[in-house]
Amino acid sequence: MTIHAPAGLGAPPDRVQAPEEGRRRVPEGPVKVVHAFWMAGMSCDGCSIAATGATNPKVEDLLAGIIPGLPKVVLHHPVLAEEVGEDFIHPFKLAEEGKLDAPYVCIYEGSIADERIAAEHGGYFSAMGMQAMEDSDEEEGGTPFSTAERMGRMAPGAAAVIAIGTCATWGGIPAAAGNPTGAMSLMDFLGKDYRSALGLPVINIPGCAPIGDNFTETVAAILLFLQGIGPLPEFDELGRPAWLFEETVHRGCTRAGYYEEGIFAENFGDKECLVEVGCWGPVVNCNIVSRGAQSHMGGCMAAGGPCIGCTMPGFPDKFAPFYTAPPGSAVSSTASRTLGFGIRRLRALSNHDRNREVRWDAVAGGEVPSGWGEIEKPGLLDKTMHFFYEKLQFSGNKRKPGRDDSRKYFADMPPRAEGMQAPRDADETAERG
Numbered sequence: 001m002t003i004h005a006p007a008g009l010g011a012p013p014d015r016v017q018a019p020e021e022g023r024r025r026v027p028e029g030p031v032k033v034v035h036a037f038w039m040a041g042m043s044c045d046g047c048s049i050a051a052t053g054a055t056n057p058k059v060e061d062l063l064a065g066i067i068p069g070l071p072k073v074v075l076h077h078p079v080l081a082e083e084v085g086e087d088f089i090h091p092f093k094l095a096e097e098g099k100l101d102a103p104y105v106c107i108y109e110g111s112i113a114d115e116r117i118a119a120e121h122g123g124y125f126s127a128m129g130m131q132a133m134e135d136s137d138e139e140e141g142g143t144p145f146s147t148a149e150r151m152g153r154m155a156p157g158a159a160a161v162i163a164i165g166t167c168a169t170w171g172g173i174p175a176a177a178g179n180p181t182g183a184m185s186l187m188d189f190l191g192k193d194y195r196s197a198l199g200l201p202v203i204n205i206p207g208c209a210p211i212g213d214n215f216t217e218t219v220a221a222i223l224l225f226l227q228g229i230g231p232l233p234e235f236d237e238l239g240r241p242a243w244l245f246e247e248t249v250h251r252g253c254t255r256a257g258y259y260e261e262g263i264f265a266e267n268f269g270d271k272e273c274l275v276e277v278g279c280w281g282p283v284v285n286c287n288i289v290s291r292g293a294q295s296h297m298g299g300c301m302a303a304g305g306p307c308i309g310c311t312m313p314g315f316p317d318k319f320a321p322f323y324t325a326p327p328g329s330a331v332s333s334t335a336s337r338t339l340g341f342g343i344r345r346l347r348a349l350s351n352h353d354r355n356r357e358v359r360w361d362a363v364a365g366g367e368v369p370s371g372w373g374e375i376e377k378p379g380l381l382d383k384t385m386h387f388f389y390e391k392l393q394f395s396g397n398k399r400k401p402g403r404d405d406s407r408k409y410f411a412d413m414p415p416r417a418e419g420m421q422a423p424r425d426a427d428e429t430a431e432r433g
């Protein structure tokens with residue numbers, strides 16, 4: 001199998017030859033250890049920070065192998081590893097040569113640059129280790145080993161290849177308009193025909209930065225599958241974990257009620273819907289509103305920020321400029337405003353009515369015994385509307401509106417302050433005693 005990037009995407013010069021079938025290590029049945037090789041291309045390391053902050057499950061729990069049913073994960077991460085130099089690079093080389101004693105997954109953070117551009121000037125964009133360290137007897141020097149090429153060599157033998165973060169999944173900010181590096185996603189780099197040793201295309205977990213839990217949860221799901229005790233997790237047509245990315249931000253947003261009622265923030269920091277200050281949430285697939293940024297807390301809208309579409313393949317160019325309303329929102333927010341105007345008033349009436357005990361309506365014509373403030377009695381319009389509203393509410397029910405019995409009971413009751421001292425209560429207590 002030959003791995004190549006599609007024409008026109010600025011693929012690196014050398015096609016990467018996959019190891020022959022016999023070198024692949026496809027896990028058979030439960031395994032005790034799985035290696036995870038983390039590589040970084042054009043990245044800010046935000047994905048590493050997000051992943052290490054995950055809580056469900058925690059990276060530490062995966063590494064310690066304490067999650068029931070899951071194998072222990074041995075992480076080879078350029079920042080977190082204790083080993084340095086040749087000691088750190090050696091397991092990568094074993095994996096590439098098919099000599100590792102356990103299955104492995106590859107994780108790539110950051111986009112992949114066209115190293116040919118850098119090479120023209122005698123440099124490189126992203127590298128890890130030196131070619132001389134692996135391919136010659138030289139003790140020093142040699143050529144930096146680009147992480148893209150390393151991934152190209154290791155990908156065919158990996159049980160799964162995971163692109164973490166929007167740079168690795170779709171190119172992200174390094175691939176934005178005007179970038180001089182030819183940056184691209186891992187999916188574009190490996191090509192449409194790429195399959196891992198388990199037959200999987202690249203798994204994409206986007207986000208800038210991604211939600212750490214999205215990553216660890218997907219890893220855990222894949223490991224359960226490797227162990228033969230879980231189904232193959234469901235991925236969408238772009239390789240995203242389907243259960244995490246099928247909904248739009250807007251559907252779960254805590255501000256969606258404001259949108260529905262046509263109330264919009266005018267400034268950042270306002271509590272209402274942020275669509276008119278640049279929120280793309282209605283058309284963006286992301287679960288931060290339900291998952292939170294970390295420990296089920298925070299997230300863009302919770303922190304007052306509009307959605308700029310950072311999980312999407314079109315990010316950032318198709319969502320810029322970030323500080324203006326999406327053009328399509330002019331139609332939907334105008335419709336919300338128009339409809340919301342009427343809906344809001346009707347809801348305010350119902351809200352006002354539901355903030356009253358049934359007893360208050362039944363006794364003294366609706367007077368509320370609140371010591372905190374004066375509460376208006378329902379007017380004729382309120383009463384008329386609720387008469388019809390109750391008709392609707394109880395239509396098709398055996399029970400009729402009005403609750404006659406309970407109203408009568410309430411009406412017979414003395415006010416509490418008086419009732420506490422009432423002789424009738426005292427007599428009854430004595431009789432019962």
Ligand code: SF4
Nearest residue numbers: 253256273274279281
């Ligand atoms: S802030 Fe964005 S995601 Fe939330 S309700 Fe408004 S448009 Fe939808």
Ligand code: SF4
Nearest residue numbers: 286300307308310311
């Ligand atoms: S809500 Fe929007 S900006 Fe925030 S993480 Fe999700 S996709 Fe990115």
